[in-house]
Amino acid sequence: MTNSQLMRRGIAELPLHGGHVPRWLALRMKRLANIMIKLLIDEYGTQGVLERLADPIWFQALNNLIGMDWDSSGSTTVTAGILKEILSKEELGIKAAGGKGAKSRNTPHELEQISKVYDLNPNEYIRTSKLVAKVDSVALQNGYQLYHHVFFVDQEGRWAIVQQGMNPQVKLARRYHWFSEKIKSFTLEPHNGISGIQSNYALNTIAKEAKEYQKTLLDIISENPTKIEREIKSVEALTKGYAPLFYKPYEKRKVVPLFERYQSFGKLELNKRALELARELSVDNYDELLLIKGLGPSTLRALSLVLELIYDVHPSWKDPVTHPPDPFKFAYAVGGKDRVPFPIERGTYDELISFLEKLLDKGKNDREVVKQVTKISRKWKFPEKEKRPT
Template structure:
């Protein structure tokens, strides 16, 4: 049966991703996907998407708000744009999205079925059942507004969808994966993300099988009016479900030391300092940016190669490219673009049979894991302070504008 991998609390945020970040997220998302598929295959990419902690870390390394529910919308949108031109090469397709885009999922699946040859009818049914289960069979008070359907040429799929509870300003994300789904009504989720809030009626739980059967019997024998009468006569309470491991996404926007496993950060910094000069001299050509880019590449490499347990602190991955809301610091555009350039070069060469550059990134990740046991380094406050100090020189940008504008009153007034 399907397993749940955990849960997460996601503050509900509004707003839009600015165009300058959206285009870069699409590029970075596409090249990271290519690297994962190259090393581990497209089924592994689907498994990554179905893991809530990895998904949040993936969005954070792209420069989105590290704790926000907006990561779900922006990551799905970025992958839909970025993987569109690569769908024939990778055999991975992204359907659906937010609002009206979610309702287009059946049409998109039918069009793919006609072109590729998989069973679009079965996949469309799966899409509808997933949405129906999370909106009706799991009654947790969250209204669905987003449905992303990832499917491969051979018909394997992952669904990521999200609901909101406006009065509490919370969102809940649901993950599904076809590899583990044996039944749509018997423990089908790979994970349900969100803050436990009151009683949740989850008829998809394995322990609810007798309840589902009894409900059908009642409907047959008593009819709707009889069920209402029986319900008013009943008293008692249901036993609480045992808690699942869950990741708490706090309301505060700033990244704090409690949000980050510092020893892993120190391992990344040490690996970048030791391996960068040895492995990257021919790749990093932009003066003054190279050493800083290696640090970002080390975090991106962990997203590509890291085991699930390494994503328990998604905030750490926001230290690769900052955040659009200036937390932990403005997005360093020069570093972001250099990261994309290096990754694209590595992926393009790997397609030609030259794996040296992609293997270099893997060595960088391996080195970070070894060094984190003994490495020391700056505190999180010192690290973020250093990034803020050089932000303008690295093309720091946020939704508030260019960092240089914020430091230069004359430029800001123009």
């Protein structure tokens, strides 16, 4: 599929971008985002804000509204960073932990601090943070390496997580959204949404059809890791033309493509120490297995290959990414940092901030008139020719 075809479908591709936001624009972004969050809390409460942050379409719309590039990977890191700063300076009933790169590693410490403020159990949120990161880097593998993780928590204990991974080979990013109120299981289709370009396949062990896979995986890790290692070597031997004894006669021409598919995500290396730990702890659910220290993507790939070729139990290969219609029209509020759909005009940006500040001072009843005005723009469609990659 060509880029032009994707653009016609209205998808934000989230290409990897360099550069930075100029100071004059960053200051305005913070003021506008601050007003937006306060209006939302006043109208929908903190749960309504978290629900919207966990929505890929709404999150992208907010990014577009404040003037960030409409299709950039920076739409996640910049917008989330601005929100975190806003929520840290005022007590609005929501706080945020984590961030991009090294800042994401501070998430546990920051969650402890937030939990003290809101009288919550920090261990629950720290565990959730680690598990969500493991799901999107180990249980779901699609060539994207996580580098951004922001955890939003409200005073009632509800939470939303926005994290992003990058794929340097295709120069694209992918954003994962989670919402506490929508999760029934962390390891069975838990996402509130995934924003990005869908791949032909992904190693997906959290699909509903992977229930049998998860059950069998927990069974085999109770075995001696050395036995599992021998089974992996048997599979590798088969790819080279040898014929070890299998309970099912797989031919080389069927094994090699599957083996190469697994290798397309990286090496297949078994961390025997992690498996020994899982065995010692008698791990009996997939959540706890993912949280075992040292159980990373390469080990899960190796285990999954054994399950497929030795035990005839399969993960899902469906990439669960969603294709939300991109809210490009919100970029017409003030324009875009990279001049799409038009350059940002400081005077217009300031007028918008001034108008919304006055609106914030008014009561809910006084805002009803403004709500009626918004109906005018709901069916407005922007000129397609103005929508171009930044």
